[in-house]
Amino acid sequence: MLDGPELNAPVSDGSVPDGSVPDGSALTAGDIRDRVRQFLAATNPVSTPRQDFLHARFDAGLAWVHYPPGLGGLGAPRALQVVADTEFAAAGAPDNDPGGNAIGLGMAAPTILAFGSGKQRKRWLRPLWTGEEIWCQLFSEPGAGSDLASLGTRAVRDPGGDWVVSGQKVWTSLAHQARWAILVARTDPDVPKHRGLSYFALDMTAPGVEVRPLRQLTGEAEFNEVFITDVHIPDADRIGEVGDGWKVATGTLMNERVAIGGMSMPREGGMIGGAARAWREHPERRTPGLHDRMLRLWAEAEIARLAGLRLRQQLAAGQPGPEGSAAKIVFARLNQEISGFEVELAGAEGLRYDDWTMRRPAHADFFGRGPGYRYLRAKGNSIEGGTSEILRNIVAERVLGLPSEPRVDKDVPWKDLPR
Amino acid sequence: MSIAEAEAAGKPGERAPDLLYSEAERDLAGSLRSLLGARCRPEDVLGRLGGPGQADRPGETEPYDTVLWKAIAGDLGCAGLLVPEEQDGAGASFREAATVAEELGRAVAPVPYLGSAVVATTALLTVGDDLTVRELARGDVTAALAVGSESAPGAAFPLTARVSGPKSSDSRAGVHRLRGRVRGVADALSADLLIVPSDGVPHGLYVVGTGVEGVRRTPIVSLDMTRQLCDIDFEDAPARAIASGAEADRALQAALSAGAAAIASEQLGLADKCLEMTVAYVKERRQFARPVGSFQGLKHRLADLWVGLTQARAAARYAAACLADVDSDAPLAIALAKSYCGDLAVRAAEECVQMHGGIGFTWEHPAHLYLKRAKAASIAFGTSDAHRASLARLADLPGA
Ligand SMILES: Cc1cc2nc3c(=O)[nH]c(=O)nc-3n(C[C@H](O)[C@H](O)[C@H](O)COP(=O)(O)OP(=O)(O)OC[C@H]3O[C@@H](n4cnc5c(N)ncnc54)[C@H](O)[C@@H]3O)c2cc1C
Numbered sequence: 001m002l003d004g005p006e007l008n009a010p011v012s013d014g015s016v017p018d019g020s021v022p023d024g025s026a027l028t029a030g031d032i033r034d035r036v037r038q039f040l041a042a043t044n045p046v047s048t049p050r051q052d053f054l055h056a057r058f059d060a061g062l063a064w065v066h067y068p069p070g071l072g073g074l075g076a077p078r079a080l081q082v083v084a085d086t087e088f089a090a091a092g093a094p095d096n097d098p099g100g101n102a103i104g105l106g107m108a109a110p111t112i113l114a115f116g117s118g119k120q121r122k123r124w125l126r127p128l129w130t131g132e133e134i135w136c137q138l139f140s141e142p143g144a145g146s147d148l149a150s151l152g153t154r155a156v157r158d159p160g161g162d163w164v165v166s167g168q169k170v171w172t173s174l175a176h177q178a179r180w181a182i183l184v185a186r187t188d189p190d191v192p193k194h195r196g197l198s199y200f201a202l203d204m205t206a207p208g209v210e211v212r213p214l215r216q217l218t219g220e221a222e223f224n225e226v227f228i229t230d231v232h233i234p235d236a237d238r239i240g241e242v243g244d245g246w247k248v249a250t251g252t253l254m255n256e257r258v259a260i261g262g263m264s265m266p267r268e269g270g271m272i273g274g275a276a277r278a279w280r281e282h283p284e285r286r287t288p289g290l291h292d293r294m295l296r297l298w299a300e301a302e303i304a305r306l307a308g309l310r311l312r313q314q315l316a317a318g319q320p321g322p323e324g325s326a327a328k329i330v331f332a333r334l335n336q337e338i339s340g341f342e343v344e345l346a347g348a349e350g351l352r353y354d355d356w357t358m359r360r361p362a363h364a365d366f367f368g369r370g371p372g373y374r375y376l377r378a379k380g381n382s383i384e385g386g387t388s389e390i391l392r393n394i395v396a397e398r399v400l401g402l403p404s405e406p407r408v409d410k411d412v413p414w415k416d417l418p419r
Numbered sequence: 420m421s422i423a424e425a426e427a428a429g430k431p432g433e434r435a436p437d438l439l440y441s442e443a444e445r446d447l448a449g450s451l452r453s454l455l456g457a458r459c460r461p462e463d464v465l466g467r468l469g470g471p472g473q474a475d476r477p478g479e480t481e482p483y484d485t486v487l488w489k490a491i492a493g494d495l496g497c498a499g500l501l502v503p504e505e506q507d508g509a510g511a512s513f514r515e516a517a518t519v520a521e522e523l524g525r526a527v528a529p530v531p532y533l534g535s536a537v538v539a540t541t542a543l544l545t546v547g548d549d550l551t552v553r554e555l556a557r558g559d560v561t562a563a564l565a566v567g568s569e570s571a572p573g574a575a576f577p578l579t580a581r582v583s584g585p586k587s588s589d590s591r592a593g594v595h596r597l598r599g600r601v602r603g604v605a606d607a608l609s610a611d612l613l614i615v616p617s618d619g620v621p622h623g624l625y626v627v628g629t630g631v632e633g634v635r636r637t638p639i640v641s642l643d644m645t646r647q648l649c650d651i652d653f654e655d656a657p658a659r660a661i662a663s664g665a666e667a668d669r670a671l672q673a674a675l676s677a678g679a680a681a682i683a684s685e686q687l688g689l690a691d692k693c694l695e696m697t698v699a700y701v702k703e704r705r706q707f708a709r710p711v712g713s714f715q716g717l718k719h720r721l722a723d724l725w726v727g728l729t730q731a732r733a734a735a736r737y738a739a740a741c742l743a744d745v746d747s748d749a750p751l752a753i754a755l756a757k758s759y760c761g762d763l764a765v766r767a768a769e770e771c772v773q774m775h776g777g778i779g780f781t782w783e784h785p786a787h788l789y790l791k792r793a794k795a796a797s798i799a800f801g802t803s804d805a806h807r808a809s810l811a812r813l814a815d816l817p818g819a
Binding site: 276290300310 | 430431432433435437438439694698701702709710712713714715717718719721722723725726729730731732733734736737754755758759807808810811814815816817818819
């Protein structure tokens with residue numbers, strides 16, 4: 001559900017599968033640095049064609065070092081990824097354009113690693129990492145957003161054991177770029193809603209898949225409506241057991257939240273950097289009220305950055321806590337407040353907008369655009385990937401153990417739910 | 420290989436000190452928590468503050484629990500955490516000292532840890548008063564820095580006390596006499612020694628015993644009864660000079676910085692405890708035939724508090740790490756931690772009162788202890804606003 005704008009220039013993928021295998025777990029930063037240097041000595045980062053270079057990097061286990069050997073990694077501690085990324089960047093090596101495939105890297109890949117078969121991992125992970133195959137996420141539907149488990153896209157088994165799928169998905173970021181989709185569909189309408197779902201990979205080029213742009217309040221169309229009409233999905237592209245779709249989807253969403261909290265950046269590396277620069281460059285725009293807000297936002301953004309660092313340290317020390325769910329709530333609110341502040345600070349300039357042209361971008365680009373765009377785009381941050389209200393429910397119930405609201409839908413077969 | 424190494428880089432803001440609790444810290448916190456759980460329960464603290472028969476004498480009760488302090492200071496060695504082992508201390512770092520403050524905050528413990536083991540000890544360590552440091556580290560005596568409890572790092576050297584020449588009867592060389600008044604000092608009522616900033620040529624820091632003639636402490640009816648303040652009058656009190664001029668400035672600033680960083684951890688602990696108490700209560704209390712904790716109007720506010728705690732913890736640990744590592748980013752880290760944790764603790768305590776309903780408004784429920792400590796602590800060592808204002812300079816964000 002996260003469309004993954006490249007907010008804080010995450011290095012490489014930002015995913016968190018626990019793909020570590022014991023043999024690589026003793027690797028140190030020095031080992032990784034040595035391997036990257038050896039690799040660069042053998043594979044010229046400048047003269048080697050980009051795709052060849054990325055293939056070779058993947059095959060050397062230096063793509064996502066915490067993935068298992070043979071799947072682009074070394075089974076090394078996750079914390080070492082930043083070492084590899086830094087070395088490659090310093091050598092001027094081409095990267096895999098992580099912002100162009102945020103859902104693939106942040107959500108599809110860890111799901112495939114955790115729940116996919118050996119064959120599926122081999123087939124999908126390499127072109128996913130290199131960016132040859134972009135992935136999108138077909139979860140939300142017009143009638144099922146926060147209440148994802150109520151979705152109605154149907155997958156019916158054909159006599160050959162494969163699946164025929166029909167339904168409508170919506171708000172699908174980058175579907176117009178995607179070769180593959182992770183898809184949740186209903187395989188059994190006769191059981192309560194969470195139990196009748198299954199998880200698939202959908203080939204977006206299959207007949208019956210139609211992608212229509214859906215223009216958003218920024219003027220452009222990052223996201224789409226996707227109509228699925230009698231689309232054939234081979235059973236080999238099912239991820240996880242039939243009826244386990246909710247479990248797999250929950251895994252996907254968890255990865256996403258940790259990915260956001262796990263981003264590493266220097267001080268003023270996020271949206272606050274632009275606001276602070278504007279503040280320094282325009283003394284004539286300063287007022288006492290704006291100053292107070294500037295200081296508050298700067299402090300909160302820096303503390304959020306430190307909290308992200310602490311979260312990564314917890315993960316690296318094998319103490320994964322629930323703090324990841326806090327990170328997205330904070331990040332959404334701060335992005336919105338900071339960008340709103342930026343527009344006001346711009347004064348008369350803030351009345352202009354850079355471009356309302358309807359385009360279908362390949363990336364969300366916060367930083368290449370004006371404050372007005374950032375202000376509008378940030379509104380999506382508290383909706384995409386689980387709304388901030390839903391995240392508060394999750395914190396209240398799963399972290400604090402507070403009782404849930406009375407539920408009317410838990411034990412009722414999906415087909416009998418009121419709608 | 421730690422993240423700290425992986426992310427280590429030159430500039431502050433790119434360095435990544437360890438923000439987790441070490442095993443030693445977790446052990447220390449665990450021992451302290453069980454001690455406090457046995458001897459500093461809410462009813463124990465409440466009992467000191469005007470239980471039956473005392474309610475009509477507010478401000479005249481015995482706020483500090485000296486027996487408890489002996490156990491924390493001596494048995495657990497918390498008095499000497501910041502003091503090197505060669506000077507009879509525990510040779511720990513500011514990280515451990517902050518962890519202890521966090522635990523004491525959870526219990527609103529009425530002990531002079533912050534004033535004596537952190538603030539006064541830091542001043543004495545900075546000037547190298549070896550003998551007094553040793554006494555403090557052993558927990559034999561306690562000391563307080565005689566400044567108004569609202570004094571923030573960066574405050575001007577206070578000059579409300581001044582050196583008056585020696586008396587004719589003063590035979591010993593090195594005896595000075597102090598005159599003047601210092602208002603609103605924390606942790607001084609239970610202190611054996613005062614470290615007094617004083618005017619003179621040059622200005623300096625002096626040590627004065629509290630038991631001598633010429634020192635009068637007048638208790639203040641304080642908002643935070645668990646950390647009672649007093650005014651102190653000096654009338655030709657005998658004093659020993661320990662630092663003057665720039666050295667005295669340095670010691671004062673070091674002490675106030677340490678106090679501000681430690682109280683941020685105390686506020687973190689307080690907020691954590693308030694959330695814990697409140698969550699436990701709303702799970703149990705039923706209205707409308709369901710636990711009140713199942714109402715989203717409360718759940719979301721509690722979730723937000725928890726989110727705030729994840730941020731506060733990162734800020735408080737970063738400040739503690741910067742002091743422990745003598746990092747040049749310490750002033751900025753302290754400003755972040757004190758402002759954020761201060762505001763959060765007040766909010767947590769206010770929500771604690773509100774979500775307990777009528778019972779939270781009673782004297783017998785401990786929520787008010789937390790509210791009063793939180794509000795007072797948000798002013799002590801500089802308000803949140805003052806600390807944020809210092810970011811204008813520290814983060815290069817100048818005002819209008
Ligand atoms: C920019 C952007 C990109 C997106 N990309 C994708 C994508 O790639 N793939 C995909 O599958 N989806 C995507 N989404 C969809 C997104 O996941 C949903 O919009 C989101 O989950 C909310 O669902 P909804 O829009 O149906 O709102 P609703 O669920 O109808 O919510 C309406 C309001 O009610 C509140 N609400 C709902 N339930 C509760 C509750 N139990 N308690 C309290 N409040 C509640 C919500 O917080 C919200 O404020 C994207 C959305 C945006 C904005």
